[in-house]
Amino acid sequence: MDANDYYRAPSGIGPLAAEWQDKPHRLLYDLAREVEQLQRLLWLRHDPEHFSALYGDDGEMQCGVCGLDFRRMDASLLEKVWQMKALIEAAEKSQEKP
């Protein structure tokens, strides 16, 4: 499957939806669309303070503050980055207290 094939496949609500309904690869196209939509939501909503630093030209989904690439980094890597960030912030907070 070409990375952009699913853009050309008829959507579930398009005029060719019935023709494509029983094709097994239809599910893959629907899932790829769903993943991309979830990536986009995560990119837009990951931190309100970073909103002005988001880069989204040509389908990119990057944050200039975090340096994260929501299009290319998979969810488990994003999770690890955020876990490390939380650990660092917790360690810094614990050092601030006398």
Ligand SMILES: [Zn+2]
């Ligand atoms: Zn960010």
